[in-house]
Amino acid sequence: MYSIFLVDDEELELEMIRDYIRWEEMGIYVAGTALNGRDALEKIEVIQPDIVLTDVQMPVMNGLDMAKRVSELFDWIQFVFLTGHDEFNYVKSALNVGAVGYLLKPLDLSEIVSVIDKVKRRCEEVRMKNRSIRVTKSNIVREMMFEQNEERFRNLAASYHKLSRHTEPRTYTLTLLGLDAPHAAQPGLSLEDGMARLQTHMEEWLADKKLEADLIICREGELGIFMDAASHLSRFTWEDLLKQMQDALGFTMTAAVNEEPEELSRIQDLYRETRLMLEEMFYVGNGRVIYAKDVLRQLESRQIPPFQETAYFEDIHQLASEQAAQKLRDYFNRLVMLRIRKTEVCDFAIGLVERLLEGIHEPITESHKRAELYQSIYQCRTMIEIEAIIMDFAGHAIRTLEHRFMDKNARLVHQVRTTIDQTYHQAITINSLSDQVYLSPNYLRSIFKEKTGMTIHDYLTKIRLNKAKELLADDSLKVQDIAQRVGYESTSYFISLFLKSQGVTPNEYRKNI
Incomplete structure (x- = not known):
């Protein structure tokens, strides 16, 4: 639908044109009216209608002068003139200022419909032209944003100025x-x-x-x-x-x-x-x-502060979900204040999630699952989203622990696994473990295999060897030192276990890191 603005110095005539012509049936709505050219000019500058239907002869400012002024501001507005004088000079003047047509008083309905149809076709042509100009200008702006060639950039700028039709610098x-x-x-x-x-x-x-x-x-x-x-x-x-x-x-x-x-x-x-x-x-x-005042890039830092990880994991294992969540919220608020860079925040989040899962004995082992975790965190656009991911994993950890603690045997196995995780570097025997949970060694062996799918010895070996692989990244440590650090007094026995598990010796593994 197109908008039309009506101008006539005869108030009754103006009301008749506004109220008795069926504009809506022609796809037109009346956007406003005025009784003289000066009043019309002020209103048209604000309303910017598609069409102006105006009388030619008016006091204060006639329709022709008003049309010239409007056309200088908005060259796309279409004009139709009203005149009670069937004189060629008026018609010629009206057409010279860009009028699409003219109507003689008294108005004839069929003539109005014919002229308005012509005006609407012109309006659509103008809209299509302006839409094409807008698309071209937008494309030029985008090219200028990334153009590295200076001459090409100047040519684009010249084209933009030409399409904008601005005479003064902007x-x-x-x-x-x-x-x-x-x-x-x-x-x-x-x-x-x-x-x-x-x-x-x-x-x-x-x-x-x-x-x-x-x-x-x-x-x-x-x-x-x-x-x-x-x-x-x-x-x-x-x-x-x-x-x-x-x-x-x-x-x-x-x-x-x-x-x-x-x-x-x-x-x-x-x-x-x-x-x-x-x-x-x-x-x-x-x-x-976001405004410029919100940007605190001068505070941006790569130095991530320490996190109360031990206390946090204690809350998780004690099923204190709210206390754990508050520790995480406080820490992330601190990261925001310090403007810690995204890469450091993401790496911290990935490491914390991995340790959360290891704490409930669900380590990420499959490469695709690890990749999914990395992708989900690095794709986050805000720290709030990263915090929410950690919260979800923490919730999963607490629910898992709750479920296990409801099962007496699962609780006991969890206790044994936690002991192994924390004391793998010490001398551990089945008897020492069974004494801690007040079970016979054979019964402990049985429920441990049932709940984990592996023997206690295999689990201990797995933990020790995984830690050994981490230590092998440190070239300053000898294989003998590493063997002792993970709980093996015999270096040869450690090497044989490592070879059997990994298919290479510790030194060969170190070379491929």
Whole structure:
């Protein structure tokens, strides 16, 4: 549907045109009215209708002068003139200022329908042309963001200025909208579909607000809004717009709003700075608006602080879920304050999860499971998501322990395995273990094999050899030292066990690390 603005100095005539012509049946809605050219000019600058139907002869400012002024501001607005004088000079003047047609008073309905059909065809042509220009400008902006050849960059800038039809120098601002995994909110919705819906919504919003901006898909899941600094939106508007889009689309997005105006020649710096702002979501969380003041990159550090891991695992094994969760929350809050880099946070999270699973005797052994863990953590866009993954694994560990503790034999086997895990470097016998759990050696052997699928001796050997493989990475340690550190007094016996288990000697294993 197209909008029309009506101008006539005769109030009764204006009301008749507005109320008695069936505009909606022609696919038109009346956006406003005015009684003279000057009043119309002020209102049209705000409303920016598709069509203006105006009388020629009016006081204060006539229709022809008003049309010339409007056309200088908005060359896409279409004009139809009304005149009670069937004179060629008026018609010629009207057509010279770009009128699509003219109507004689008194109005004839069939003539109105014919002229409006012609105007609508012209409006559609203008829309198609403007849409093509917008697409071309957006493509140019995207190319300029990444173009390294200086001559090519200057040519692109010249093309952009030509399409923008600006005579004076302009400055621009950039906002980046990053999608926060739309498939998580709407299963089955791909990132591409989410981006398409976001772009369409943004185009409609800009059109409704009569704002011009170039929308650029800068990279996967990232929409850029490049606009004249004079038209830049207020902070309140961005906050309101983000909430409106999230409610309408059903998924969240994060906005990095760079309010610092830059010339077109500095667009690459503008994009680089705005992208750093968007990455700040890793610390502040997604689904919000980020401004330059939120970016604390000067604090960024690779030095990750120590974690109360012993106390944390004690809480896990005592099934104190809330105390363990609070320790983790406090630690992550500290990581946020220190702006610890993402790689360090991810590596810490992966190591903690692995130790959580080892603590309940479910180590990650299959390579694909390890790869899945790495991928799930490194793909997180915020520290909140990484913290949530650790929380899930901690919950799994506590539920597993709860289930085992309900089973007396499972609880006893867990106790024995924990003892072996902690004292593997000492002399361990079946008798010493059975004494700790008040069972006979034979019965302990039986329930241990039942619950774990391996003998106590095999489990002890596995733990010792796994630790030995870690120690072999240290070239300063001799094989004899390593054998003693993992509980073997006889180096030859250690080597024979290692060879049988790994298919190579300790020294051969060390060479392949």
